[in-house]
Amino acid sequence: MFRDFPLFPEAASTIAGRVDALYFFLIAVSLFFFLLIIGLLAVFAIKYRRRREDERPEQVLGSLRLELLWTIVPFLLSMVMFGWGAVLYFDTYPPPPDAMNIYVVGKQWMWKIQHPEGNREINELHVPVGVPVRLVMTSEDVIHSFFIPAFRIKMDVLPGRYTSVWFEATETGEYHLFCAEYCGTKHSEMIGTVYVMEQIDYQDWLTGVTAAPRSMAEEGREVYDQLGCGTCHEQVDGARGPSLRGLYGSPVELMTGEIVVADDDYIRRSILEPSAEITAGFAPIMPTYRGQVSEEEILRLITYIRSLSDGEGGPGLSPVPARGE
Ligand code: CUA
Secondary structure, three states, X not given: OOOOOOOOOOOOEOOHHHHHHXXXXXXXXXXXXXXXXXXXXXXXXXXXXXXXXXXXXXXXXXXXXXXXXXXXXXXXXXXXXXXXXXXXXXXXXXXXXXXXXXXXXXXXXXXXXXXXXXXXXXXXXXEXXXXXXXXXXXXXXXXXXXXXXXXXEEEEEOEOOOEEEEEEEOOOEEEEEEEOOOXXXXXXXXXXXXXXXXXXXXXXXXXXXXXOOOOHHHHHHHHHHXXXXXXXXXXXXXXXXXXOOOOOOOEEEEOOOOEEEOOHHHHHHHHHOHHXXXXXXXXXXXXXXXXXXXHHHHHHHHHHHHHHHHOOOOOOOOOOOOOOO
């Protein structure tokens, strides 16, 4: 529907059809009541016009039937909108478990993107068609918003935390990418292009002219070594800090007895505010690394820590050496 209508964006993701259906329902309901009100206004203006100078209309003091009608009908309609919207949201918000991650850092005024294989791009996003892609996003400065109209996705990108959004592109081609949150003088220039490629072409792109020398996890390992993380987080009993192997995605018991899941946000907080959440059984000795690592480096560290749990780091990534090696 509206595929060739110039003002309507293309539909190029798996959720686009369902989002459009709800959108058209809202438009249809609004249009119906708009026309009904305009129509009644015109009809009543003519039908009940004053015909004589001394004409006085009959007072209407209320109508229970009318009150019930215009209370119940809008109530039911708004509940349909609520239910439909809620089902759509819960169906489409969580990423499929097999989604591939791509990392996005927004800053005034550009989008910096890195693929797990290490490839970096600015204001461009290359993705394969027919593969669910999850974007893990944060901002270096102010609030931005990552918006791809053709995929019907828009998610705010906030400093100090991760937000994520996912999509599965259904059509190859080039699509607009916008920042949809006013973020300063050049907000309108914070735009880019999404390239949806055949899966084989995407593989070629990853390993082609733009090929990255190292994967994100390997770069993360380099940051890990530079910062000396291994001094405390060794994989042995009696180490000063908890082991990072198998940490990603697993529950962690804190000193307070609270259990938290070691997700992206938890690892980021642990690097920047280590004393906020101390793992049970360890002393609060870790210094903050705020100011020493960029948002992009933190994402690489997270990817490295994640690779210690699921082997995502790829071949050639040696494990953290144990003490004494
Ligand atoms: Cu970034 Cu607007």
